[in-house]
Amino acid sequence: MASEPLLKMEGVGKAYFSNRVLKNVNFTLEKGQILGLVGENGAGKSTLMNILFGMTVIRETGGYEGDIFIDGERIDFNSPFDALRAGIGMVHQEFSLIPGFSVSENVVLNRETTKYNPLVEAFGDRLRTLDRATMVERGRKAIDKLNVSLDPNTMVSELPVGYKQFTEIAREIDKENTRLLVLDEPTAVLTESEADILLASMKRLASLGISIIFISHRLQEVLDVCDKIVILRDGEVVYDTAPDQTDVMSIASHMVGRDVATAFARDEEERKFGDTLLSVEHLWVDMPGETVRDVSMEIKEGEIFGIGGLAGQGKLGIANGIMGMFPAGGKVVFQGKPIVLNDPTSALEAGMSAVYEDRRGVGLLLEEPISWNIIFTALQMQGRFLKPLLGGITKIRDEEAIAECAREYVKSLEIRCVNERQRVQELSGGNQQKVCLAKAFETRPKLLFVAEPTRGIDVGAKKVVLDTLKLYNKKYGTTVVMVSSELEELRSICDRIAIVDSGRIVGTLPAITPSTEFGVLMLGVAKEEEKVGS
Template identity: 50%
Template sequence: MSRGNYILEMKNIQKDYFGNKVLKGVNLSVKKGEIHALLGENGAGKSTLMNILFGMPVIHSTGGFEGEVLMDGEKVDVKSPNEAMKLGIGMVHQEFMLVPGFTITENIKLNREITKHNIISKISIDCLKSLDIEKMNSDSRKALDTLGMSIDEWLKVEGLPVGHMQFIEIAREIDKENIKLLVFDEPTAVLTESEAENLLCAMKKIAESGIAILFITHRLDEVIAVADNITILRDGEQVASLRKEDTNVLELAQLMVGRKIESLNKKDNVKQENREIIMSINNLRVSMPGEEVKGVNIDIKKGEILGIGGLAGQGKIGIANGIMGIYPSKGDVYLNGESFKLNSPKDALKKKLAFVSEDRRGVGLLLDTSIEDNIVFTSMQINEEFIRRYGPFTQLDHKKIRDHAAKMIKDLDIRCTGSDQITRRLSGGNQQKVCIARALTMNPDILFISEPTRGIDIGAKKLVLDLLVKLNEELGMTIVITSSELLELRSICHRIAIVTEGKIEGILNPTDSDATFGLMMSGDYKKINSKEVL
């Protein structure tokens, strides 16, 4: 055992993807029986660090990493999740990895079944052994008891409450004989408050048994409740390593999001309360898998840039997708004071709304057609523009299409060989500009744009953000930007709505404190204010 009884040591971990450095010398040490919290916004580097720990193929297929990983003081080179498991590293996933038709015991013992001899196996070969159900049930009962679960181990998983499923995931991991380190990835995200409290108690029991826990979460009150030590990542860098006793929720929130904000929106903000409301959204619910909206209320003001932020899976992406009719939605929405029909993309487009999807390549573009066809496609379908009519016959107006595409290419500075170039061959930033060009061709009153800079380089990001500011300032266009990049929202938006657990946690000004943004994103702002702990 290494000095300090460290189960895991990750030293000076560096990783880049095709020249983009995503981890910049991160150090992480976890002791036997310790609960160590790992914090950071989306894109901070947590997932990449865990991919290295578990030897995921994405790491090795992209050139590996720099630095050292040690288990029990011995350097290891983990090439696959199977090797990680043999070293005693387990993972409790946010998404359940259970077989619904199997019993609890069968799920806990899957791929680690206990067998015993029967009459046939004794006189032939071992592969004909029977399952030792009694021993398997006994082991499962022991794991469930450790977690304080009184549920019968022979019940089928199908139909059980979500909280029970999470505990079964944990029971499967602690049942493994050699388990030394358990990674909990947002384990309370799908749990009720009481279930989450039970889980935190179970984590303490597991740690008391000598198993180390790496706790990845965005709920800062839970960190303070159970963690011994805390590591915070931001933009791939390790910005803090703290003992729980030496910090508080406010400081953690500030450390998670704190960074210099450079405003791209040079125009002084008009007093927001004086702006006319262009769209009012009341109790919006959207059934978007992984981004469910559970009752959003917000007013969009004419001529503003409204940001919608929050952590992944909290529902921020679902708002625009619901308004535009991409996913089933319900609620009361009013556009310019008139009732707005949901669940109809065609109606939304006819009402002068435009949408640039977060899924640029899957939804936003016709990748194997030309730039010009992509730019005019929606307008042709909805507004019947760029079409010549000859009695009952129609024909594409190729000159008008090409002239309009050329103007858009010039105005948006789309780097290409010409408007007839196939869209797939453009860079990510230029593909995004083609998406925006298509939306602008609809002459929208409101432009919804999701993750506008995802997957494009730093230079292209600034060009896209500058373009959105220009559209707002020069054309007075109302723009609603949904983004995981809080820095970008704070640099160009007039107001920023933070979404947590499918609802609006609060609406902030870009200049509000890092701590306030961090608390809202973690879902702790209302809790702390109600307790007057601030």
């Protein structure tokens, strides 16, 4: 008789009040198998994993339909602690690390190794002390399984974002009873080389008998590492296949329900720009993991300017420094007037705005509704969405105007939600990203910095985001500076692209330049050739 699969889902469904997010989901996962779970943002992936992991939000909103079996036994976890005890680990898309703790302390958190001391005899195990040497060794062993160079004594606050991801995964690996690991967009913040290391580590874990559910929008990675692929669209399984029976375009088309072959085609129309809008001279920014050492550039009015490069080379630090988020120095001139660095209000009042890479930490008020998030900065900085009361003596919020504004963005950006009053923390990552964009657009900036706008979102949502950036640039004349690790997306939308390496711009090329030339700049090959020839 054949053994039971490790995981089996039968007829799983879920509705949040009148909003149906899952319907009749069925699939199996064998021991030591890697399953790729893909779908557009809002397709139901996160809700399905929340059900599996026993997240309290599921029970608080009426539970779910259908059955889930682990090793043939029906389960219905009351909390994530039940899932953890059953050997299910989950690495969420957003980090849950303690910045003030070291890597090893985060890896063993709530499972610390302790040691005996004489006080235990009198006061019991509560007086046992931490065995820090063993804890560091446990952290080192978990990290070694990922084959990355990471000191377990390093403080998490000092790590680049990619290494925070490795720390999250190492924490799950350290748990001795882990037999099913859910990875939600684990490579979204990694460079190509870091992603390759992680994919190889996933295969090693699978060879040890650990099953993995791999949620990713990087479809080629799904094809490269998975044993089977399940595609969700509008809460239903629309495709269940093996990697050798499909390809990237077929997966993408099933995800969005339409042909995506031309999703990122360039517009070849001739574009004209105004005078220099932003001038940067010898900018330095002290941003941990993204240090900027010496950047000079000029951006024309009406241009879509791209900034690319590998993770940790400083590309993210440029916008953060100009917008006053991290200590910075140098000279920044906008519309002929100097910007006061280290003062966030200076850039905002001058007409600049930004969508930051850390949407949850910086960009959003998670406990507040979509509408309040969208208009918050415009209200605070520009005094909009207020109406006079008592003959103008005082002002109150114009709730009707706020709701109408939010509804327009929900429609134009295709934000999947119940309505504009839904709390942002209940949205998928891609829809949160769209709310960040709407918030920035509503300040009506002359120049908009957008950092990693498509990170962690699906191919359909990527097209909406990129098309929206092009629309605002063309219709309203908004100058856009897009910072991204995705070179082909930069090439599809930008007019020029600057490549950052070691905190400096090593070259600026027209976006139509072959991608190989950008690759040479990213890898520092050009600099090495200059050294050899000098």
